Amino acid sequence: MAPPFPLSHRNRRIDLLRGVAILLVLFHHFCIAYPLNHSWLGTLLTPDGVRAIARNGNYGVTLFFVISGFLITSNALARWGSLAALNVRSFYAFRIARILPCLLLLLAVVNSLALADLPIFATHCPGLPPLAGMLRANLAALTFSMNVFIAHHGWANYALGVLWSLSVEEVFYATFPLVALLLRRQSFIMAFWALIAVIGPFYRMAHQDDESGFLFAYFASFDGIAIGCMAAVLVSKWQLQHQLARILQPVVIIGMASLYLYRSIGGTNIWGVSTMALGTAILLIASVPHAEGRIISRVRLLRGVEWTGRLSYELYLFHLIVLGLLRTFLPASTVPNTGPMRVVLLAVFFIGSCGIASLIGHFFAEPLNRILRRTLNSPPQGESTRGLKLKRRI
Template sequence: MSHGSSRIAALDGLRAVSILLVLISHAWLGHIVPGGLGVTIFFFISGFIITRLMISEWDTTGSMRISHFYIRRFFRLMPALTVFIFLSVLTLQLAGQGVGWKEILAVFLYTANYYGIFIGFSGDTFPPPLAITWSLAVEEHFYLIFPSLFVGLIVSWKRFVSLIVGVLVIVLCWRCWLAFGVGLEQLPHYRIYKATDTRVDSILYGTLLAVLLARKQALWERLNNMHCFVAGTAIILATLLIRSEEFRESLRYSLQGLALFLLFPYAVLSNSAISQLLSNRFFLYVGKISYSLYLYHWLAFGIVVFWMGNAALIWRILAMTLLSFVMADLSYRCVENPGLRAGRKFLKS
C-alpha cells in the first residue's frame, strides 16, 4: 500500500457516502438515515488524509512547512465559505429574515459550533444556513494545534501515538462525565455533539491510523482483511441500534472511531470489492464536490422549507436534492477549483 500523497479514489468514494448520509438525513429522513454518522466519517477522513499528507511531506523533505499548511487550508476552505455566506445572507434577506453580524463573524472565525450551542443562530421561519458550519469549526480548532504537535513529535512517532491515544481516552472520559455526571438534561442542546472538546477524537482516530500505517507496516497486514471490515461494520451497526441517549452522547463516537479504524484499510486502501465500489464515477464525483455539497445542502433545505413547506414530501426531497447538487457543482467549478489554483500559484510565487 502506498502511504504517499497520491490520491486514493475510494477515499473520495467514502467521503461521498458521508455527505450523502448527511444530506439524506436532513431531507426529512433523519429518523431512518444516520446523518451524525456521516459527520463522524467526514472527521475521520479529514484526520487521516491530512496526517498522511504531512507524513509524506516529512518523509520526502525532512520537514513540514506549517505556514504552507495554513495557506493551503485558507485557499481550500475560505473562497467557497465566503461565497456561501454571501448567498446565505442574500437568501435570508429575500425571505424577510435578517442575520446578525455576530453570526457571520462566528462563521469566519470558526467558532460557529460554540456560538450555536451557547447563543444560537437566529432562524424562526427559515432554518439558519450558517449553523451548518459548526463542523468546520471543530476541524479548524484541531488544525490550529495539530501541525505544531506533528512537527515536534513525528520523529519519535511512538510518543506521538501515545499522546494521541491519551487524548482519545481523555475525550471519552470527559464525554462520559458530561453525560452521566452532569447529566444530558443539564446541558445545552447539542453540547456534546457539536463541541470541539467532545468531538475532536473523531478526527484523531483518522490521524492515529495514518501514523500507524506509515510507521508500523505489520499493522497493515493485520487490518487489511474482510474480518476487520465486518467487525468494524458490526460495531457501527450496534452504535446505531442502541437508542440510549446517554450511550449515544458518550461511548458512541469512540466506538464509531474504533470501527472506522478497523474497516478503513480494507474498504478504502486495498484493492477490495468495497474499494472498487467506492471508486465508481458517481461516488468520485460526489466526493469531489462534497465540501460545497455539505455547505449548500442546508441552504437548499432552508429554501425548500420556506418556499415549498406545504408541498408533498417527495417533491420537497427532490427539490432539495436537485438544488443542493446544482449549487454545489457551481461552487466546486467556479469557486473551489479557482481557489485551489490560486493557492498553488501563491505558494509558488
C-alpha cells in the same frame, strides 16, 4: 516512512465512505424539515426504519472527522516524509486555499438572502437586532467558533449551523503543525493524539445534560480527528495493519451499521462516537493501496456515492441553502404527509444540492484552490533567488 498513498492518487474507497457520510447528513437534515414517516418511503422502510436512518446524521460527521484526520496526516507524510519535517507555511496555505473560498461564498450567499428578507436565513439572537446578530454569526464563522455560538445562542442561523463541525476541524488543525514541531518524535505525537482520543468520551460523559456539549464542543469531537491522524501514521509504518483491517472490514461494517440503527446518538454518544471513529479508521486503513501503489477500489455500482464524496465539502456547506429555499417556498405544512410528494421533494433536494455543489466545486472552489496554493505557498523573492543559485551550484 512510506506514506499511505501518493498525493497524485485519488482513493475511491475513501470517496465512497465520504459519500455515505454526506448522504446520511443530507437525509438527516431533510427529515427534520420534512418528516417521511407517512410517505411512500416510510411505507417501504416502515416509519421506525426511516427514523432510525434519519436521526443519527451526526454520526456521518464523525466519519468526516476521522477521514479528515487520516487524509491531512497522510498528505503531510507524503509531502514532507515525517511530521517533524512539516512546513508550517505550506500547511496553513493548503488549509486556507481549500477552506476559505467556499466559506466566504457561503457567508456572502446567506447574508444576501437574509438582507433580501428571507426569514429562514436571518440570524435570530435574542437581545440583538438582526444586523448585529448577522455580524455576530459571521464573526463566529470566520473565527471557527460557531459551536461556541450555538452553545450560547442556539440554532440562531439555520444555514450557518453546519459550520460547527468546520470550527472543530480548523481549531484542531490550527494546532497540528505546532504539535508536530514541538513534540517532533512520532511516539510523542501519537501519545498526544491518543490522550485527545481518551478525553473525548469522558468529556461527552460529563456533558450529557447539554446537547451542544456532548455533540458540538471541541473536546467532544476532537477524538475522531485524532483517531484518523493516528490511523494514517500506523498504516504508513506497518503493512500488517492494512492486512488485518482488510480481514476485519466486514465485521466492522456490520457493527457500525448496527450501532447507527440501534438508538439515537443522544443515548449512545459517549462510547458510540469513539466506536464509530475506530470503525471508520479500520475502514480507512483497509482502503490503502497495495505495496506497489495500486488503488484497491473497484466499486462500480456506487460511482454516484463516490461522486458525492468528492463533493462532500461543497455539499456540506451549501445543502442547507437549497433546503432553506425549499422550506421558504414549500413549507412542510403545505406538503402532504402521505403519498409521493415528500419523496419527490427529497429527490429535488438531493439533485439540487449536488448540482449546486458541483458547479461551485468546478467553477469556483477548485480554480481558487489552485490559485491560492500557488500564491500563498510561493517562497519569498530572496529565498527563491537563493534556491536558484544553490541549484546552479549543484
